[in-house]
Amino acid sequence: MKKMLKTPISYEDIKDLRIGDVIYLTGYMATGRDDVHKRVVQEGMEIPFDLHDRAIMHAGPIVREGDKYEMVAIGPTSSIRMEAEESEFIRRTGVRVIVGKGSMGALTAAGCKTYGAIHTVFPGGCAVLAATHVEEIEDVYWRELGMPEAVWVMKVEKFGPLIVTIDTEGNNLFEENKKKYAEARREVEPELLEMVKHYMDVEE
Numbered sequence: 001m002k003k004m005l006k007t008p009i010s011y012e013d014i015k016d017l018r019i020g021d022v023i024y025l026t027g028y029m030a031t032g033r034d035d036v037h038k039r040v041v042q043e044g045m046e047i048p049f050d051l052h053d054r055a056i057m058h059a060g061p062i063v064r065e066g067d068k069y070e071m072v073a074i075g076p077t078s079s080i081r082m083e084a085e086e087s088e089f090i091r092r093t094g095v096r097v098i099v100g101k102g103s104m105g106a107l108t109a110a111g112c113k114t115y116g117a118i119h120t121v122f123p124g125g126c127a128v129l130a131a132t133h134v135e136e137i138e139d140v141y142w143r144e145l146g147m148p149e150a151v152w153v154m155k156v157e158k159f160g161p162l163i164v165t166i167d168t169e170g171n172n173l174f175e176e177n178k179k180k181y182a183e184a185r186r187e188v189e190p191e192l193l194e195m196v197k198h199y200m201d202v203e204e
Contacts, residue, residue, distance in 0.1 A: 001017065002161075007026070007053065007055065008053035011116040011168070014118050017167055017168070018167050019166065021167075024160035025162060027155070028153065029057055030051060031056070031151060033081065036145075052093065055098070058078075058098070058099065059076050060077055060147070061074040061147070061148070062147070063152065069152075076100045076121065076124070079119065080102055084107065094115075097118055098118065101121055102174075103175070104165070106172075108166060109175075112170060119164075134154045140153065
């Protein structure tokens, strides 16, 4: 399935999406990674931008600063770094769509199921391309954290493709694929070992 989502995003908008589906996002998205999550979850600070029914991207962007802010590159960072805080972050902020890179674990999957959110991944190595879908940087908060860690608030247009990796049922694409690959390996491993045993320095 391919779906266009526009903020504000309700639970109804995402409840039928499943892992492997592709979405494109239009509207408001903010960046927020390690320090932002720690401030909200561990320190109890309220994020100064309303994320309710909106999107957040685990990213440390490169921004050109002048008369106005200009997005130069915005590539996702590894989402697993936010695993410990993500579920509580979803609960406190009401964020609906999380954009990142790579897998997240059982805590995030449970949070997505409980609070009605999804985790998605943006293709790696496309940070400059991603920036072309940022129409405008409207504001920046917590600038004292530095450019990569600050909260950059953006208006985006058809930002994607974003692949759903955790859906509102708590299904996890990366975990499902691990199981499939492990099963496939078990099926072919005996035959492969038989084929190469003559080249292995192993006594029968």
